[in-house]
Each structure stands twice: as structure tokens, then as C-alpha cells.
Amino acid sequence: xxxxxxxxxxxxxxxxxxxxxxxxxxxxxxxxxxxxxxxxxxxxxxxxxxxxxxxxxxxxxxxxxxxxxxxxxxxxxxxxxxxxxxxxxxxxxxxxxxxxxxxxxxxxxxxxxxxxxxxxxxxxxxxxxxxxxxxxxxxxxxxxxxxxxxxxxxxxxxxxxxxxxxxxxxxxxxxxxxxxxxxxxxxxxxxxxxxxxxxxxxxxxxxxxxxxxxxxxxxxxxxxxxxxxxxxxxxxxxxxxxxxxxxxxxxxxxxxxxxxxxxxxxxxxxxxxxxxxxxxxxxxxxxxxxxxxxxxxxxxxxxxxxxxxxxxxxxxxxxxxxxxxxxxxxxxxxxxxxxxxxxxxxxxxxxxxxxxxxxxxxxxxxxxxxxxxxxxxxxxxxxxxxxxxxxxxxxxxxxxxxxxxxxxxxxxxxxxxxxxxxxxxxxxxxxxxxxxxxxxxxxxxxxxxxxxxxxxxxxxxxxxxxxxxxxxxxxxxxxxxxxxxxxxxxxxxxxxxxx
Amino acid sequence: xxxxxxxxxxxxxxxxxxxxxxxxxxxxxxxxxxxxxxxxxxxxxxxxxxxxxxxxxxxxxxxxxxxxxxxxxxxxxxxxxxxxxxxxxxxxxxxxxxxxxxxxxxxxxxxxxxxxxxxxxxxxxxxxxxxxxxxxxxxxxxxxxxxxxxxxxxxxxxxxxxxxxxxxxxxxxxxxxxxxxxxxxxxxxxxxxxxxxxxxxxxxxxxxxxxxxxxxxxxxxxxxxxxxxxxxxxxxxxxxxxxxxxxxxxxxxxxxxxxxxxxxxxxxxxxxxxxxxxxxxxxxxxxxxxxxxxxxxxxxxxxxxxxxxxxxxxxxxxxxxxxxxxxxxxxxxxxxxxxxxxxxxxxxxxxxxxxxxxxxxxxxxxxxxxxxxxxxxxxxxxxxxxxxxxxxxxxxxxxxxxxxxxxxxxxxxxxxxxxxxxxxxxxxx
Numbered sequence: 001x002x003x004x005x006x007x008x009x010x011x012x013x014x015x016x017x018x019x020x021x022x023x024x025x026x027x028x029x030x031x032x033x034x035x036x037x038x039x040x041x042x043x044x045x046x047x048x049x050x051x052x053x054x055x056x057x058x059x060x061x062x063x064x065x066x067x068x069x070x071x072x073x074x075x076x077x078x079x080x081x082x083x084x085x086x087x088x089x090x091x092x093x094x095x096x097x098x099x100x101x102x103x104x105x106x107x108x109x110x111x112x113x114x115x116x117x118x119x120x121x122x123x124x125x126x127x128x129x130x131x132x133x134x135x136x137x138x139x140x141x142x143x144x145x146x147x148x149x150x151x152x153x154x155x156x157x158x159x160x161x162x163x164x165x166x167x168x169x170x171x172x173x174x175x176x177x178x179x180x181x182x183x184x185x186x187x188x189x190x191x192x193x194x195x196x197x198x199x200x201x202x203x204x205x206x207x208x209x210x211x212x213x214x215x216x217x218x219x220x221x222x223x224x225x226x227x228x229x230x231x232x233x234x235x236x237x238x239x240x241x242x243x244x245x246x247x248x249x250x251x252x253x254x255x256x257x258x259x260x261x262x263x264x265x266x267x268x269x270x271x272x273x274x275x276x277x278x279x280x281x282x283x284x285x286x287x288x289x290x291x292x293x294x295x296x297x298x299x300x301x302x303x304x305x306x307x308x309x310x311x312x313x314x315x316x317x318x319x320x321x322x323x324x325x326x327x328x329x330x331x332x333x334x335x336x337x338x339x340x341x342x343x344x345x346x347x348x349x350x351x352x353x354x355x356x357x358x359x360x361x362x363x364x365x366x367x368x369x370x371x372x373x374x375x376x377x378x379x380x381x382x383x384x385x386x387x388x389x390x391x392x393x394x395x396x397x398x399x400x401x402x403x404x405x406x407x408x409x410x411x412x413x414x415x416x417x418x419x420x421x422x423x424x425x426x427x428x429x430x431x432x433x434x435x436x437x438x439x440x441x442x443x444x445x446x447x448x449x450x451x452x453x454x455x456x457x458x459x460x461x462x463x464x465x466x467x468x469x470x471x472x473x474x475x476x477x478x479x480x481x482x483x484x485x486x487x488x489x490x491x492x493x494x495x496x497x498x499x
Numbered sequence: 500x501x502x503x504x505x506x507x508x509x510x511x512x513x514x515x516x517x518x519x520x521x522x523x524x525x526x527x528x529x530x531x532x533x534x535x536x537x538x539x540x541x542x543x544x545x546x547x548x549x550x551x552x553x554x555x556x557x558x559x560x561x562x563x564x565x566x567x568x569x570x571x572x573x574x575x576x577x578x579x580x581x582x583x584x585x586x587x588x589x590x591x592x593x594x595x596x597x598x599x600x601x602x603x604x605x606x607x608x609x610x611x612x613x614x615x616x617x618x619x620x621x622x623x624x625x626x627x628x629x630x631x632x633x634x635x636x637x638x639x640x641x642x643x644x645x646x647x648x649x650x651x652x653x654x655x656x657x658x659x660x661x662x663x664x665x666x667x668x669x670x671x672x673x674x675x676x677x678x679x680x681x682x683x684x685x686x687x688x689x690x691x692x693x694x695x696x697x698x699x700x701x702x703x704x705x706x707x708x709x710x711x712x713x714x715x716x717x718x719x720x721x722x723x724x725x726x727x728x729x730x731x732x733x734x735x736x737x738x739x740x741x742x743x744x745x746x747x748x749x750x751x752x753x754x755x756x757x758x759x760x761x762x763x764x765x766x767x768x769x770x771x772x773x774x775x776x777x778x779x780x781x782x783x784x785x786x787x788x789x790x791x792x793x794x795x796x797x798x799x800x801x802x803x804x805x806x807x808x809x810x811x812x813x814x815x816x817x818x819x820x821x822x823x824x825x826x827x828x829x830x831x832x833x834x835x836x837x838x839x840x841x842x843x844x845x846x847x848x849x850x851x852x853x854x855x856x857x858x859x860x861x862x863x864x865x866x867x868x869x870x871x872x873x874x875x876x877x878x879x880x881x882x883x884x885x886x887x888x889x890x891x892x893x894x895x896x897x898x899x900x901x902x903x904x905x906x907x908x909x910x911x912x913x914x915x916x917x918x919x920x921x922x923x924x925x926x927x928x
Contacts, residue, residue: 002857004722005869009853011718012876016846019880020839022887026793027835034794037762039779041816042791042831046807077811097811 035115038100045097048077053112053137055092055104057144058378059495064092064142065105076134079188080105086181087149090209091142091314091376094184099191102207104140104376107315111380111389112137136383143172143378148491152177155484160201161470162210162355165488168363168453168465170393171372173312174492175466176356178214182206201471212312212319215352216469220280221436221449221477222347224361224408227277229300230288231404238274238407248286248342277411278419280435282346289345293336297345298323303399304361304371307332311396312356313376322353347438355467358451363465365412366432366453369405371396413458421450423482426490429454432462433485435477448473450481454489464492502559502925503551509563510547514540517570520803524578527804535573535588542595549599553606554922558855561921564848565899565914569594569907571841572900575828576821578804583821583902590904594911601915609919613863616669619662624695626659627712631702656708657896657909660874661916663712664719668866671723675862679724692716693733697740704750707881707893711874713737718873719866757783758891761790786892788817789827793838793887800834807831821902823894826886841900842883849876852917858924868920871913 026034035043055065064087067078080095093103101109114137145165152163156179165175180199187194197206208214230236246267268281276284289297298306307323307330309316324331324339331350333339343349356374364371373394380389399405412432415421421433436449448470453462466488468481500508521536543566550562569591577584605612612619671678692713699709717733745751753770761783769781779787795807808828810816820828830838852872859865875898882901885892896906898913 001722001725001862001865001869004725005853005856005865008718008722008869008873009850012849012853012873013846015876015880015884016842016849018889019883019887020842022884022889023793023830023838023842024835026790026887027797027830027838030790031794031797034791037791039777039787040791041810042788042795042807045810045816046795046801048811049807072811072813079811 044100047095047109047113048079048097049075050113050135050137051078052080052095053114053380053383054139055112055142056139057088057142057146057149059145059147062146064088064144065095080184082184084146085183085185087146087153088142088144088176089181089184090178090207090211091144091176092184093314094187096188099187103209103314103318104142107313108140108377108380111140114138138388139381139383141378141381142376143167143174144176144376145174145492145495147495148175148488149177151175151491152484152488153179153181155487156470158199159470160199160204160210160472161468162214163466163468163484163488164211164355164359165464165466165492166359166363166372166374168367168372168462171363171374172378172393173374173376174464175488176209176211176376178208178210180204180206209314209318210469211355212310212314214354214469215320215322215325216355216447216449216471217438217440218347218351218353218358219436219438219447219449219477220282220285220346221358221434221451222351222353223277223280223285223345224365224412224434224451225301225304226285226288226292226297226345227273227408227411228304228365228400228404229292229297230273231407232300232400233292233296235291236273236288238272238411240273242271242273242276242284242287244268244271244276244281244283246283248283248290274407274411274414277408277434278414280415280420285345286342289341289343292341292345294333294339294341294344295336297341298332300400303397304364305357305396305399306353310354310356310360311373319356320354322357324350325352326350347436355469358449358469359465359467362412362433362451362453362467363462364399365405365408366455366462366465367405368402368461369398369400371399409453410458412453416452420476420478421452421482423478424450424452424486424489426454426486426493429456429489429493430458431486431489433482435482437473437476440472444474446473446476447471448475448477448480450477450485452482452485452489454493463496464489501555502557503547503555504559506550506559506562507547509560510543510566513563513566513570514543516567517574520570520574521577523803524574527578535577535584538588538592539570539573542592546595546598549602550918553602554918556925556927557918557922558851558925560851561848561914561917564844564851565910567844568841568848568899571829572825572897572902574803575825575832575900576902578832579808579821579828586904587902587907590907593904594907597908598911598915601912602918605915605919609916609923610861610863612665613669613672616666616673620666620670623659623662623666626655626662627695627699627708628702629655630705654896654903654905656705657903657905658912660708660712660715660878661871661909661912664715664867664870664874667716667719668863668870671719671866672862675723678720678729679726681726681728690736693736693740697744701744701748704748705893706751706754706891707885707895710737710893711878711881711895714877715870715874718877719870722866722869723862753782754891754893757786758888761787761888785818785824786886786888789824789886790888792817792824792827793830796831796834796838798835800830800832800837803832805832819894822896823882823892823901824886825897825901826883829900842879845876845879845898848872855917855921855924859920860924864920864923868917871916875910875913 056063064084066081068081069076069078093105095101095105152175161179163177180197182194197204309319309321340349373396375391377391379387381387409432416424416431416433420435424431424433431454433452438447451467453465455462466485468485470480473480517539518536576587717730721730763778766775769776856865856868882895882897884890896903898910
């Protein structure tokens with residue numbers, strides 16, 4: 001029987017050997033993947049024994065997220081507090097036991113808990129653990145300008161909408177506000193209070209970061225892209241002449257210009273491409289759209305970042321790509337005839353965009369066509385003050401030719417000087433902008449836009465670019481959104497003057 | 500160095516490890532742990548004295564190994580709940596007493612047990628079916644495993660395993676030549692035991708002990724006859740039976756689904772609350788949480804007393820942590836190093852047990868030692884493998900480590916059996 005016993009021994013040892021192998025698998029190979037899972041309550045609670053890093057804003061230097069500690073069952077646990085309340089709620093997000101994490105609290109969790117794969121911090125963390133010391137997370141410094149952020153949120157008021165402000169030269173995100181907002185301190189124990197928040201839209205969705213994940217019809221603000229596509233094609237110049245009968249014929253149907261309050265659509269007669277933008281004449285852009293075809297315009301839009309999720313430090317699933325949407329999915333037409341190019345050219349059809357994307361468009365036009373990567377984070381610093389990550393400005397691509405960007409920027413300046421966007425004028429600065437008033441299908445209820453940039457003078461690169469969107473408005477972009485854009489830009493420009 | 504002195508030396512090492520571990524628990528969790536440590540050392544010293552007097556030539560490694568395993572179990576349970584640690588310590592005392600009593604009773608010749616083989620066989624079947632008697636049985640967590648005797652909860656399945664091995668050792672020793680010829684009529688017992696295993700699954704929903712007992716049976720049949728074909732036929736039968744039961748029993752289906760797909764990306768029907776939930780939040784949440792616990796340990800573990808088992812408000816994150824999932828608690832606090840070391844203890848135990856089977860001189864002793872050792876290894880594999888998602892999870896205990904009185908007592912019986920066989924095999928002629 002001994003031969004059988006020896007074989008049985010091998011079988012028994014193999015069985016236990018498999019257990020060693022699988023334990024190794026779960027504790028090394030699979031451990032990182034499991035740690036990232038949203039439903040991992042063990043990791044989530046374990047993270048609360050770490051003195052989580054702070055999140056602070058640069059201008060003015062304020063803490064956006066800090067910790068309070070409680071001793072629970074002999075263990076010191078660190079819980080989050082958000083001193084600024086609703087001010088940066090959707091961007092910073094929250095870190096709770098019951099509702100997990102969102103925003104930067106989620107995407108930067110590895111840095112905030114010092115478990116990022118940087119050798120020196122990992123060694124320090126291991127040493128802290130061995131010594132039984134509390135692990136301290138790394139601190140995150142954001143580019144946000146809280147004055148501008150406050151202005152944006154106040155100006156949005158009870159409206160549903162969003163504001164994004166960028167530094168066109170570097171891509172730094174200076175303001176990112178979404179309205180209605182909520183107090184992240186209430187998430188853990190008073191979640192009901194958040195679900196009761198009301199605003200001028202239903203559902204109010206205060207948790208949604210409308211700036212990056214809200215999809216809105218761009219309306220005439222999209223004409224900036226159509227104009228860029230027209231100039232890039234070299235078939236048109238800013239001086240190209242159109243005849244405006246007050247409407248444009250698409251598929252045998254008349255598409256009218258925007259109806260002013262005095263009743264009936266405006267009729268401009270002979271008009272240039274540039275004047276068409278200044279006065280936001282739909283028929284001009286409708287004709288450009290039909291002449292270029294949808295795909296050509298969309299390809300220019302892609303150069304500005306459409307059809308990809310814009311890069312940012314927030315979680316990927318809290319950002320959306322801009323473009324045509326069909327049945328809730330991003331859709332790129334196979335043939336030009338699949339899309340009504342005439343209506344798409346002035347931002348209707350199934351075109352949906354995020355405020356972040358439109359701010360990137362305004363910034364790139366102002367910045368001679370250079371599309372910069374938007375960046376919320378300035379740097380990440382260890383508790384001892386050693387910088388482990390500093391973000392450098394990063395060029396995504398040259399979106400359009402320099403000359404095209406300059407010509408479109410000039411047209412946008414005229415919009416603010418003499419066209420539909422005069423409400424955005426700032427004394428002492430050269431401001432360019434574009435209004436948008438998108439129809440929602442319900443008469444008198446529009447989504448209104450204003451995208452803009454502001455520079456000391458025309459020869460210098462702009463210091464700020466902004467996109468403002470408002471839902472469910474009676475008015476037009478020039479009267480509702482443009483004043484908000486001006487206020488936010490002013491807040492940023494004045495803090496630059498006296499830092 | 501005689502085996503006994505080696506045993507004593509190794510016991511000091513075990514006492515050192517136990518002392519260190521329990522001191523850590525004392526500092527981190529509860530002062531009671533120090534008391535358990537003192538009891539622990541005294542207890543194993545008594546066990547050693549009994550072994551020295553009754554089975555002086557027995558293998559010197561097994562008792563210290565068992566001591567280390569119980570120490571790890573006791574430490575972990577005390578760390579999770581000091582009161583349960585007290586109960587477990589009491590059960591270890593009872594286990595050692597049963598161990599000593601068995602050695603004293605059977606010190607002259609344990610082979611008398613062979614003549615009671617059929618009694619053991621019947622007792623094993625009765626014990627397995629006891630929990631399905633409505634008057635005393637209790638259904639916990641979907642499986643009928645428990646019997647109430649007065650205030651005590653007993654898991655008869657643990658004892659049934661030992662009795663079954665005794666029966667098989669006696670029966671197969673007698674019939675091995677006949678069985679090896681492979682005549683069709685001799686397959687009767689094989690089919691009978693297969694039928695009994697299926698019946699146990701149907702009656703008690705206890706997949707784990709059916710798999711364990713049938714596995715022990717196949718292993719011993721192979722050792723007795725040397726015919727791998729029998730093992731293949733038996734395994735085939737078991738697979739076919741399981742496949743049939745999979746179709747027939749919702750409980751079995753659910754276990755397999757949880758094993759194959761513990762995570763879902765979409766909400767599925769949840770039988771626990773009747774709503775649509777992700778499976779990781781519903782049916783498979785025990786398994787998934789236990790995997791998170793293991794993963795949280797990483798290479799070096801969090802350290803004893805520093806693992807995360809409760810939420811910030813003190814509620815348990817992982818259910819059945821002291822029994823079925825004790826391995827995931829150990830793996831988190833001791834890490835890969837500690838968990839692998841524990842598994843290594845099991846490996847050494849298996850090697851020493853099988854060596855006893857090799858050295859034994861008569862068929863009954865060989866079969867008994869091999870059966871007990873293989874049962875020990877297979878039980879470890881089924882429960883730890885279930886926790887690690889190697890096999891579907893079934894609720895059985897981790898030998899010497901899990902919380903549970905019957906399990907501790909049964910494993911001390913197993914240890915006594917191995918020492919008795921070893922003593923006889925090493926007896927100087």
C-alpha cells in the first residue's frame with residue numbers, strides 16, 4: 001500500500017500548495033484591483049485610519065477638505081470635513097463611510113492616503129506602519145481661484161447651470177462651479193437634506209458636476225467651431241458674402257433665424273461671414289454647414305477635443321465627451337447625409353456639449369489655436385512639504401491654424417463690442433465672446449450660453465477663458481449668461497492685479 | 500534526542516509564539532488574552548506528560564503543530580471577540596482532555612477498534628443525518644449542520660468524519676483483496692456510500708461535508724486497492740450526481756453561481772431582500788468581503804489587532820468571521836507571510852501523518868493513518884479553497900483554528916489516532 005500512500009501524500013500536498021498559490025494571488029496580483037473597487041468596504045474603512053491628505057486652493061490659500069479624528073473602539077479614525085461647504089462640492093467630491101467617494105477624493109485617493117506608487121512615499125508609509133505610527137496622506141493643492149468660484153456660484157443663484165474658467169495659456173482650471181450645489185458635510189449623516197435640494201430644473205441633481213458631466217445643446221455658441229471649420233477649409237474668408245433671406249432651406253424646409261422679442265425673424269440681406277457671427281445669423285451658418293458637410297465640421301470639432309473625454313484629474317466617469325448623441329450614445333455619422341449639417345452648424349441637431357469643452361474651445365481660440373490640457377491640480381506635497389508631483393502646462397494639440405484662430409478671435413471681439421455679447425464688456429480689457437441660445441423644443445424655455453476670453457489687449461494672449469451655461473431660461477445668452485461670464489472673469493482679473 | 504524531548508522543545512517554541520501573539524492581543528485588544536496564554540502553556544504541558552506516559556514512541560512533531568494551530572486560532576478569535584476567545588480556550592481544554600482520555604484508554608492496543616467497524620459505520624451515517632431530524636436539528640445559513648443537546652450546539656458532521664474513517668479502515672482492510680479483483684457485485688458498497696453522500700446533500704444541504712467524506716472514501720479506497728480506475732469511477736459518479744443535484748436544488752445552483760461570478764456589473768434579482776442588487780452586495784457579499792479582507796492584508800499584513808473587520812460604527816463587515824472565514828481574518832492581520840506560514844504548518848502535519856501511515860505495519864493502521872491525514876488535508880482545502888474562490892464555498896471548519904467546540908474535539912481525536920498508530924509503528928522490537 002506504500003506506493004499509494006506516497007501518491008496520496010503528493011495529492012494532499014498539492015491541495016495545500018494550491019491554497020498557498022491562491023493566497024499569493026489575492027494578496028499580491030489581485031490586491032490592487034480589489035482595493036480600487038467601489039464596494040470594497042474593508043479598504044474603505046481601513047482608509048479611515050489614515051490621516052488623509054488635505055485639499056487646498058491656491059488663491060486665496062484655503063482648506064477645501066480637512067480631517068477631524070475620533071477614537072472608535074480603540075482605533076483613531078479620521079473623518080472628512082469640508083470647511084468651504086458647497087463652494088467646490090462637485091469638484092472635490094466627498095469621502096464617506098456610507099456613500100463611498102466621489103470627485104477628487106475618489107480619483108486622487110491613492111495620493112491622499114499615501115498609497116501612490118512612488119517609491120519614497122511607499123517606503124515612508126511602510127516604515128510608519130511598522131512603527132505603528134498613523135499614516136499621513138499627501139496634500140493636494142488646486143489651481144482654483146476661490147473668489148471666482150464664489151462669484152460663479154452666487155451668479156448662478158437658483159438657476160441650474162455651470163461655469164468653467166480656464167487660464168488659456170496654461171490650461172489651469174481657475175473656476176469650476178455647478179449649480180445647484182450641496183454641502184458635502186451632509187452626505188454622511190443627512191443625505192436626505194441633499195436629496196431635497198430644489199432648483200429651477202427637475203431633477204435638480206446637485207451631486208452632478210454639470211461642468212464636466214452635464215450635456216447641453218450648444219446653440220449658436222457652436223458657430224465658433226463652424227466658423228473655424230469654414231476658415232480652415234479655405235473655401236471661406238471672414239469677408240465671404242452671403243445673402244440672408246431670414247431663413248435657410250434644409251431638406252426643403254425653412255429654418256428661420258432667431259426670432260427677436262419684437263416678433264418675427266430678423267432679415268439681414270447681404271452679410272459677411274464675420275458679421276454673421278457678430279449678429280448670430282443662423283441662415284449664414286446653415287449655408288456654411290450645407291457647403292462643408294457635417295463630417296468636415298465635426299472633424300474640426302474633434303481638433304478642439306470633441307469625441308473624447310476631456311483630460312482632467314476628476315474620475316473618468318464624472319466627465320463626458322462632447323459631440324453628436326444618438327439615443328444617449330456618442331454618435332459619429334458614417335455619411336454626411338446622416339446628419340442635418342445645416343442645423344448642426346448653428347449648434348442644434350443632436351449636438352451636445354459640456355461647459356468644460358466649450359471653455360476649452362474659447363481658450364484655444366484666444367490662445368492662437370493652442371489647445372491646453374485643463375488641470376485642476378497644481379501640485380501634490382508630502383506632509384513634510386516635499387513636492388512629489390508638480391503639474392506642468394501641457395499642449396494637447398494645435399487645434400486650428402494660428403491665422404484661423406486670430407480671425408475667429410477678432411470676430412468674437414466684435415461680438416462683445418457691437419454684437420449680441422455687449423453685456424460682457426470689461427473696461428480696460430479686450431474681451432471676445434459668443435452667445436448661444438439653444439431651443440429645447442418648449443417655447444420660451446432655452447439653454448443659454450456665453451463663452452468668452454479676456455486679454456489686456458489684442459496683441460497679448462488672454463488671461464482667462466470662460467464658459468457659462470444656464471438651463472431653462474426665458475432670455476437669451478447675451479442677457480442671461482454674458483453678465484455671469486463678465487463677473488467671473490472680472491473676479492479672476494482683479495485677483496491677478498493684487499495677488 | 501528522543502521524540503518526546505524533541506516534542507517538549509518544539510512545544511516551548513509553540514508556547515513562545517503563542518505567548519507573543521497573545522501578548523500582542525493583550526496590548527491591542529483585551530487583557531484577558533494574557534490569561535489565556537498561561538492556561539494554554541499549562542494545558543499543553545499536561546498533554547505532553549500524558550503523551551510521554553502513554554505513547555512514548557509516537558511522532559514528536561504533531562502535538563507541537565496542533566499546539567501552534569490552536570494558538571493561532573485562539574489568538575485570532577480572542578482578537579475578534581475576547582468572550583468567544585474564552586469559550587474557545589475552554590473547548591481546547593476539553594479537546595485536550597478528550598485527547599488524553601483517548602490515549603489512556605487505547606494505549607495498549609487501539610486495534611480493538613477494528614472489530615467495532617460496522618458500529619462506527621452506522622454511527623457515522625446516524626450522526627450525519629441527525630441535523631435533519633426536525634426535533635433537534637437547526638438550520639443555520641441554509642445548511643442543516645447543527646444539533647441542540649440541551650444548551651450545547653453540536654456539529655455531528657465533524658465526529659462523523661472520524662467514525663467514517665474508522666469504519667473504512669476496518670472494512671477496506673478486510674475486503675481489499677476482493678475489491679481489487681474488480682467484480683461488479685463488489686461495487687455495491689461504493690454505490691451505497693455514493694448514495695449516502697448524495698442523500699446527505701439533499702437532506703442537509705451540506706455540500707462541504709458530502710465532498711469531504713466522499714473524498715476521504717475515494718482516497719482510502721485507492722490506498723486499499725491501488726486501482727486508480729475506482730477513484731475515476733467514483734469521482735465521475737460524484738460529478739454526475741452533483742450535476743443532477745445542481746439542476747434540482749436551488750441552493751446548490753446559487754453556491755456555484757456565487758463561486759463563478761461573485762461580481763456583477765448589472766443589478767440582478769436578490770433573494771435576500773427581493774430587490775435588484777449587484778450580486779456583490781447580495782448573495783456573494785460574504786465571499787467578496789472576505790476577499791477584500793485578504794487583499795487588505797497584502798504581503799506583510801496589518802499586524803495583529805490592526806486589521807479592519809468592523810465598520811466605523813462597530814458593525815461587522817464580514818459575517819462568520821470566527822468560523823468559516825477565519826482564514827480571511829488571519830490573512831489580513833498576518834499577511835501573506837503569516838497565512839503561508841500557517842498553510843506550511845498544515846503541510847508539515849500532512850507529511851508527518853503520511854509518514855506514520857508509511858511506517859505502520861498492518862493494513863488497518865496504514866489505512867487509518869492515511870485516512871485521518873488525508874481527511875485533515877482535504878478539509879483544509881475545502882474551506883480555505885472556498886474562501887479563496889478555488890472551489891465553491893461551503894461552511895466547514897478549518898481544523899484546530901476555527902471557532903467551534905465539536906471541531907476542536909474531533910481534531911484532537913484525529914491527533915490521538917495518529918499518535919497511537921505512530922507509537923505502535925515505532926515500538927522497539
